[in-house]
Amino acid sequence: MSQDRAAGGRMGDSSLLRRLNLAAALGAFLESESLTLRELRAIVGVSRPTAEDLLAELLTEGRVEETTPPRKPSSARGAGRPARYFRFRAESGYVAGLDIGAHKAMAVVSDLRGNTLATHRVELDPDLPGPDRVQAAVDVARASWAQAQLGADDITGIACGVTGLLSAAEGVHDVREGPVGSGLAPYSLPGFTELDVTGELSEGLGRPVTVANDVKLAALAEHWKGAARDHRDIVYMFAGHRAGAGVLIDGQVHQGRHGAAGEIGALPMLGWEAAVDRLHARGAALAAEQGVGPGREGELVIASAARQDSESLAVLIEFAEVLARGAAVLALAVDPEVVVLGGGMSRGGAIIAEPFRRELAKLTLVPIEVLSSTMGADSVALGAARMALDTVLADLLAVPGS
Amino acid sequence: MSQDRAAGGRMGDSSLLRRLNLAAALGAFLESESLTLRELRAIVGVSRPTAEDLLAELLTEGRVEETTPPRKPSSARGAGRPARYFRFRAESGYVAGLDIGAHKAMAVVSDLRGNTLATHRVELDPDLPGPDRVQAAVDVARASWAQAQLGADDITGIACGVTGLLSAAEGVHDVREGPVGSGLAPYSLPGFTELDVTGELSEGLGRPVTVANDVKLAALAEHWKGAARDHRDIVYMFAGHRAGAGVLIDGQVHQGRHGAAGEIGALPMLGWEAAVDRLHARGAALAAEQGVGPGREGELVIASAARQDSESLAVLIEFAEVLARGAAVLALAVDPEVVVLGGGMSRGGAIIAEPFRRELAKLTLVPIEVLSSTMGADSVALGAARMALDTVLADLLAVPGS
Known part of the structure; x- marks a missing residue:
């Protein structure tokens, strides 16, 4: 049985390998500030022609661009022709992180490296009815995109943190009553137990929104950029x-x-x-x-x-x-x-x-x-941006059928 | 840029693809009672010659063997030449699950499908000193292997559940004192806080043993074979x-x-x-x-x-x-x-x-x-066998460099 046969003359096999290699190359760029072709080749473990092909494809897709060489001590500079450096294009996609609380709605916009491009916030009346509160969050999100000079189509992922527990939102707890005898009804924002918050936000923003508990997202932000x-x-x-x-x-x-x-x-x-x-x-x-x-x-x-x-x-x-x-x-x-x-x-x-x-x-x-x-008062919105980013990057690196 | 070039004429690339395909084929056999070549090809998503090569390799390695066709309703039988069926060889490896408690030491031996081949148990004095207790577990394990007509070299993975908390064992809690003011010192078997239980067991059995808390392993058994x-x-x-x-x-x-x-x-x-x-x-x-x-x-x-x-x-x-x-x-x-x-x-x-x-x-x-x-009284030992099995199967399916 030959290696050549196993590696497959059929398109199906080689196309899977190609997708795996492309994902590995993109992953390598995501994990480094910048890479040379030689470094890329070493990380992905492919031949030079294959590495050249992968780089060309990522340049064509707009995921990678040439960049200036990193500063090195002069002793580390070789004598020959300087190597070309390439980096992941952080601006090849954007995510939004929202935060809906009792007193405010807030949005941040990040590029795919997690750099914050814009932050927008409005104060809200704690008694504001549910639908108005969701609309305020939609408006804040759109305002933050405008501030970052982005259109809705530029945003590839959105997540939103919400105070308390709410109903009908996927992945979010549906509780109307506290435990028997404890006298405790879990807190929700006014009217939010009667709202499909995920559905309303997704409709208002024209794309799917993941909704999660705000404290959990604050925890995620702390892991991402905090203590x-x-x-x-x-x-x-x-x-x-x-x-x-x-x-x-x-x-x-x-x-x-x-x-x-x-x-x-x-x-x-x-x-x-x-x-x-x-x-x-x-x-x-x-x-x-x-x-x-x-x-x-x-x-x-x-x-x-x-x-x-x-x-x-x-x-x-x-x-x-x-x-x-x-x-x-x-x-x-x-x-x-x-x-x-x-x-x-x-x-x-x-x-x-x-x-x-x-x-x-x-x-x-x-x-x-x-x-x-x-972290500061933007921790929930940043945690939401991180959650959206995780989803977008996982999609980018996924290889169907592998 | 051509698909052929990306799929790589170099050995490095094709050999990775081959290992990925072999792992996928083995995974397919592990998830099915038996498979025909046609079914294997469909699951792994490869050409017929590649599927033939993969099957031949797994047969040579002794991981797979031919088996009788599954019984089907007569209406489902085709008219042509009957297809050949192949299955994972459960006896291509064995694991041991041990349980050390206050009143007993116990061992089970399973094949790689998790079928129990032998169970051995001895009653122990609750006051038995730590080293004697470990020795009793080693003896029980060896007795169970003999009962299953296996030698130590046939056993490819061992895990052991232990009552309470113990020191110096990897992954197991090192606690000698309870929380301040609670009056509670977490329970350990006599002398076990002064023993390197993982080290002693591994030395006694001549191969690495993973030690874990017995209740956690009972939980794992319940997920595997129980409620x-x-x-x-x-x-x-x-x-x-x-x-x-x-x-x-x-x-x-x-x-x-x-x-x-x-x-x-x-x-x-x-x-x-x-x-x-x-x-x-x-x-x-x-x-x-x-x-x-x-x-x-x-x-x-x-x-x-x-x-x-x-x-x-x-x-x-x-x-x-x-x-x-x-x-x-x-x-x-x-x-x-x-x-x-x-x-x-x-x-x-x-x-x-x-x-x-x-x-x-x-x-x-x-x-x-x-x-x-x-589950019955063997739940901890079975949970330990499952833990050992998870490690062995993960190693079998791992593709270095992928």
Whole structure:
């Protein structure tokens, strides 16, 4: 039996090999800043003529372009003709990441390298009806594309983070009632349990939109560009206007069967809901005292605790401790590499982080590293862009039939 | 640029394609009872000469053999020359699955189709020192191989389940102390925290052994041959002499960073340790009353509860409820498709299952299906065999450089 015969005179076989090689070449460019033909050839493991063919094809498709050589120390420069360098064309596609919350809608646009080209945000009334809220997100997305001088056809993938749980959206939990006896109904944005949010967004934007829980996307952003860049198994605790959690396994959002993985706030034994209510009440009282409008309650409690106000301190410590109990539950369940503490309230610094670490250490079997988020208020939208990017890049690198 | 050039006249390219095709052909045989050449060709997507070459190579390697045609309804039989059928040779390799517990060591031997060829078990004194316990496991494994008329060289993969947590074994948690303040030190077999169990077993058996937590392997067995065959994301609760939990994600054991994923018994708020202690105490009291030796306490409590003994009933209901609280914690964390209730105590039937289901339903966001284990006392050893099999088959199907 000859190698030649096995390698196949038939078109079917050679065409599969060609597609595999093209995908490997594109993958090589995605993983490097730039490559020479010789480097490409070494990575893909093909002959020089094959590597030339692959490069020519990627140049024709517009996925790759010639670029300037990287700076090297002068000692590393050879004497002969300088090699030509090629790189992946980040602008050969664009993705959008959206974030729909109680107080805002937000969009980012990224190229295929994940460089942010535009960010757009509008403030929203927390009582805005569901359909208007979705329309606001559609408008914000379109405004961000215009800002980046892109048309709808330039956007090859869209994902959207949504606060809370909602119905009828693929991959997102459908829950209208809390657990029996807990008195807890999972939070959703006004009217969102009656809306097909995925369908409405997809229709409004003229292309399929993936919808996911906002905290899970914030966790993904933290893995992508934040504190957890070096880790793949992550428990992410979100301490914001509400509290939430997300789990990444092997660098991917772990959704669970109903998109509800990480919803441990529902466990009455953690005392989560009561602590959040107490934080809100303290914030509302401070806002009333100081004549400050809604939306800044968290800041006010943190500021007052920083001035050693004992009630605000007690409220924040309790909040940090229930959050730590939730983190401990998740840490024991999935045994992650790190716990990341994120969200607006985490910017309270040691006031939150210290009791959090202390309580977590009490409840876990092994000391677990706690990292503070390094992301800002755009973490959910960036996480959504990352999720869209993952889908687009997986499609680019997929070889049907292999 | 021509397809022919891309498909490569060079040996490097054609040899990669050949290995990919061989792996695809072997995979096709692994997924089917038997295949004709025509079926093989259709699945791998190659020309007839290529398919003939691949089949010849697999026959030469001893991975595939000719077999009798499957029975078909007479209407389905064609008039022409009957096609020849080929199948994967299950006996082209063997794996061993071991189980080291407090009361026994056990081994199963399987062929590469997972058919059990031999099972061997010895009872052990719960106080047996660590090195003697490891030696007993080595002896049991060798006895099972002899029983199956196999030599050590026939065994291509070995995995072993171990009760509790142990040190220095790759992928297994190293914990000597429980969480501060909980009064709980995670259980280990006598002397096992001072032993390199992986190293000792590998040395004793003359080949590498993978060691994993026994409850996680029981979960894997349940996915392989038990109640959870149709599910890939599973929370498994083990109610035995001790209580434990394991998580499967996408059909694989989720180990976590320290091999400690699922160790939620450490959460003091669940009341797990106290309930287990009460169950043991009740069992010991019944054994003393009835003059029964150690090791049968669980049965005694179940039998007495079945006779409506109110104290035994109360103890079992509390045990079921704390187990359900643990299951709820894991279910909220990973949002699985099903929860499986296994282990010897689960054979108490409705006495355990009913309060378990009731408490679980109270604490979870969505109704979650609870399945009762259909596995027997060999579940850990079978799970270990499955783990060994996964490694061996992955190696068989791997194509270096692809």
